[in-house]
Amino acid sequence: MPTFTALTTLLSKTSAEALGLAMERLEPKPTGVGVFELEDGSGLWEVGGYFSSAPDLTALTILEAAFAAKPFALSELPEIDWVSKVTRELQPVEAGRFFIYGSHDADKVPQDRIGLLIEAAMAFGTGHHGTTLGCLRALDRLAANGFQGRSVIDVGCGTAVLAMAAAAIWPDPILASDVDEVAVDVARANVAANNLSDKIRCLEAAGFDNPDLRQSAPFDLVFANILKGPLIALAPAMSTHMKLGGYAILSGLLIEQAEDVLASYHQNDLYLEDREDIDEWSTLTLVKVR
Amino acid sequence: MAKKLVGTLKLQVPAGQANPSPPVGPALGQRGINIMEFCKAFNAKTSDMEPGAPCPTVIEYFQDKSFSMTIKTPPASFYIRKAAKLKSGANKPGLEVAGSISTAQIREIAEAKMQDLNANNIEGAMQIILGSARSMGIEVK
Numbered sequence: 001m002p003t004f005t006a007l008t009t010l011l012s013k014t015s016a017e018a019l020g021l022a023m024e025r026l027e028p029k030p031t032g033v034g035v036f037e038l039e040d041g042s043g044l045w046e047v048g049g050y051f052s053s054a055p056d057l058t059a060l061t062i063l064e065a066a067f068a069a070k071p072f073a074l075s076e077l078p079e080i081d082w083v084s085k086v087t088r089e090l091q092p093v094e095a096g097r098f099f100i101y102g103s104h105d106a107d108k109v110p111q112d113r114i115g116l117l118i119e120a121a122m123a124f125g126t127g128h129h130g131t132t133l134g135c136l137r138a139l140d141r142l143a144a145n146g147f148q149g150r151s152v153i154d155v156g157c158g159t160a161v162l163a164m165a166a167a168a169i170w171p172d173p174i175l176a177s178d179v180d181e182v183a184v185d186v187a188r189a190n191v192a193a194n195n196l197s198d199k200i201r202c203l204e205a206a207g208f209d210n211p212d213l214r215q216s217a218p219f220d221l222v223f224a225n226i227l228k229g230p231l232i233a234l235a236p237a238m239s240t241h242m243k244l245g246g247y248a249i250l251s252g253l254l255i256e257q258a259e260d261v262l263a264s265y266h267q268n269d270l271y272l273e274d275r276e277d278i279d280e281w282s283t284l285t286l287v288k289v290r
Numbered sequence: 291m292a293k294k295l296v297g298t299l300k301l302q303v304p305a306g307q308a309n310p311s312p313p314v315g316p317a318l319g320q321r322g323i324n325i326m327e328f329c330k331a332f333n334a335k336t337s338d339m340e341p342g343a344p345c346p347t348v349i350e351y352f353q354d355k356s357f358s359m360t361i362k363t364p365p366a367s368f369y370i371r372k373a374a375k376l377k378s379g380a381n382k383p384g385l386e387v388a389g390s391i392s393t394a395q396i397r398e399i400a401e402a403k404m405q406d407l408n409a410n411n412i413e414g415a416m417q418i419i420l421g422s423a424r425s426m427g428i429e430v431k
Contacts, residue, residue, distance in 0.1 A: 001311065001312050002312075003312040003313065003316045005316075005320075020298075020300075024300065031301065031302060031312060031313035031317075032299060032300060032301040032302070032313040032317045033299070033300050034297060034298065034299040034300070034317060034321070035297055035298050035299075036296060036297030036298075036299075036321070037295075037296055037297060039296065039353075046297075048320075050301075050312070050313045050316060050317050052312060052313075077316050077320075080319075081310075082310055082315035082316060082318070082319030082325055083310050083315070083319070083325050083326055085319050086318070086319050086322055086323065086324060086325055087324075089322045090322070090324065090355065102324075119324060119327050120323075120324040120327065120354070120355040120356055121324060121327035121328075121331065121356060121357070122327070122331055122356065122357060122358060122359070123356055124352055124354060124356045125354070125356070126354045126355055126356055127354070128353075128354040128355055129294075129352075129353050129354035132354065158356075159356075182358070
């Protein structure tokens with residue numbers, strides 16, 4: 001079955017979403033409509049329709065004018081093996097001693113690296129992002145400096161990639177929690193796929209609000225790769241549940257947000273020890289001093 | 291985890307039968323989204339539905355190529371055509387009648403669609419389905 005596409009760009013998300021809705025009502029009906037932020041830093045939004053027969057050019061021209069969009073680029077997609085194309089693009093990620101890969105790259109794990117199998121699926125944390133990469137590198141540096149985590153938790157674990165990385169280098173049990181039950185299911189599946197079920201316990205929790213989690217405190221290493229707001233909100237509870245001299249590896253914050261996050265953690269006796277900025281994202285390693 | 295949403299994609303995917311052919315393959319493949327992981331998760335989530343029922347599905351994808359999906363109930367027109375045992379509605383709704391369904395069937399459809407309808411109660415949902423049936427040239431007996 002042929003696939004035709006009609007793509008255009010707009011200046012704002014609002015107008016892109018409105019055009020996307022309008023495209024859903026076209027005849028012939030599109031089999032799919034997408035609204036995407038272009039990842040080239042231009043700030044432009046792309047709207048694309050997928051059709052099983054050639055789209056109505058007149059209707060598209062009217063939509064262009066109505067939504068002040070660029071002229072639609074129309075094309076018929078070649079019939080290619082999309083699965084192979086995607087797996088070629090989902091390259092493994094190297095982060096210090098860790099090598100994050102999908103099952104299609106299982107034969108590429110170097111002998112001197114620790115391989116972690118993560119499929120790009122329904123939880124964040126595939127390694128293809130500056131925040132995950134930053135946390136893995138921060139962990140690698142801590143371990144290289146002789147730190148050994150004996151009581152570790154990954155708060156907002158997503159795929160549980162950070163918990164698995166810690167479990168791969170240290171012997172003690174590790175907790176991985178997330179507020180999203182889908183992520184917890186994905187985390188459990190990943191932990192099982194990496195033969196780490198006996199070392200990592202995955203549970204659903206909002207921050208430290210879980211009796212099992214509090215019972216395991218205090219922690220000497222906390223990962224929290226979430227977002228600025230939740231990171232700031234979590235600062236008092238994190239400090240309460242950490243050992244003196246323990247570390248917190250925080251990410252999910254933009255470079256310009258780092259000072260605000262640091263300020264809230266200073267107020268809770270956690271001070272900056274290490275920082276790495278990757279792309280637009282910052283990763284902070286803090287130590288609890290009081 | 292620090293999800294940053296890049297975009298959303300709306301597709302109509304047959305329950306239990308997602309595969310890499312269009313529209314799933316090209317739409318997801320062009321964005322580098324893991325097609326087989328999507329198909330696996332979608333088919334698992336829709337395994338209790340009637341196979342092949344068209345499910346409007348909203349896929350949100352994030353900077354690290356992970357994604358989430360929201361699967362909605364099939365369109366009212368799908369249920370109405372099925373109840374009336376028709377392949378399509380009337381060519382000229384309002385001028386011709388393509389078939390009929392019962393009030394009990396309207397209620398069944400309203401119950402099946404309730405979660406996705408903007409209705410406070412089942413009676414309100416039935417009115418919405420009734421309107422859809424009329425617009426397809428299907429009368430209610």
